[in-house]
Amino acid sequence: MKHDSLARGVAGAAPGAVVALTVSGKVSAAPVGGASIRFGRNRPAVDVCVGETDLRVSRLHGVLTHDSGRWWVSNTGQLPIRLPGTRLLFKDEDPLPLSDGYTPLFVRGVREHLLEVYVAGEDGGQPATLHSAATQQPKRWRLTEDERLLLVLLGQRYLLHEANPQPVQRSEVAAAMAELRAGQDWNVKRVDRVIADVRARLSKAGVTGLRREEVGEPVGNSLNDNLLKELVLSTTLVPPDLALLDELY
Known part of the structure; x- marks a missing residue:
């Protein structure tokens, strides 16, 4: 069983754009001031659904927003959102900035639900370059x-x-x-x-x-x-x- 993942990059994204991916769908947004992507349990009311069958995930659990030239994540849900490491983002805390590249967000519910986020850098979603040479893609190993x-x-x-x-x-x-x-x-x-x-x-x-x-x-x-x-x-x-x-x- 194979799963798509933003960890492998995003081809053809405009510089500064953001892409969000869950098991339920994938959305993107251009880097325009005030642009946003809403995520949570209530599929009809959000842009990308996460934790659809988990009643501990809020109907609107968080928002990705473009402001001051970068993307930010804020929590509007009852339970925290975990960023890589031990950083937890709680409801009504100040939004956290997202770095260029890949960031997995873990939305707390009965269990943690994955929301993948990719912010395209100056080269869009393509691999970074070193002078004029394109970076080689990592070798992925075959597994049964x-x-x-x-x-x-x-x-x-x-x-x-x-x-x-x-x-x-x-x-x-x-x-x-x-x-x-x-x-x-x-x-x-x-x-x-x-x-x-x-x-x-x-x-x-x-x-x-x-x-x-x-x-x-x-x-x-x-x-x-x-x-x-x-x-x-x-x-x-x-x-x-x-x-x-x-x-x-």
């Missing part, structure tokens, strides 16, 4: 369906953009895989084999920090931490992949 699901489980804190994320315990991953893949035999040993296979494949392709001898002792979570960072930074795994875990909640 089981590998993707397992790695999303393992790396969900990275996809949630938590501060200082760490991999989920492998025993929890095994239990979740057994629930999501009913009828299959999943345990910690099988989880470890899948993770080791992906690390070996990427290491062979030139990714560093995925072998014991490269990180030194004590190893701890270093190998899986490096693996998950590579998968997220290469946009092989993106926040919309968290939808694969919906059946757990």
Whole structure:
């Protein structure tokens, strides 16, 4: 199962434009003073719907507004909006400015719902350039369906953009895989084999920090931490992949 994601950039956007994406739809707005994008649960009354079936998400939960040459996010809902890291934006707080590029916003409800936002820089939605040479697109790694699901489980804190994320315990991953893949035999040993296979494949392709001898002792979570960072930074795994875990909640 593949999900579109603004983490991979936006092609052809006008400089300064904003694009917002949820599982329910995608909208954009030009960088004109006073322009806005409203988001929340009430589909008929907002520009992009988020948390449509979650009664803890407000009908109008927040607004993206263009003012003073940049885009801002404000919260009009009852529960906070979480930005990457630990920053929470509460109702009636001063709006926060959005940087150029990609920002995932997590709208609190019974669970967190993802609203992806991309503000196009001077080059629009195209990759940034270095002098006259176009930046190379990141290499995205091929994963099987089981590998993707397992790695999303393992790396969900990275996809949630938590501060200082760490991999989920492998025993929890095994239990979740057994629930999501009913009828299959999943345990910690099988989880470890899948993770080791992906690390070996990427290491062979030139990714560093995925072998014991490269990180030194004590190893701890270093190998899986490096693996998950590579998968997220290469946009092989993106926040919309968290939808694969919906059946757990």
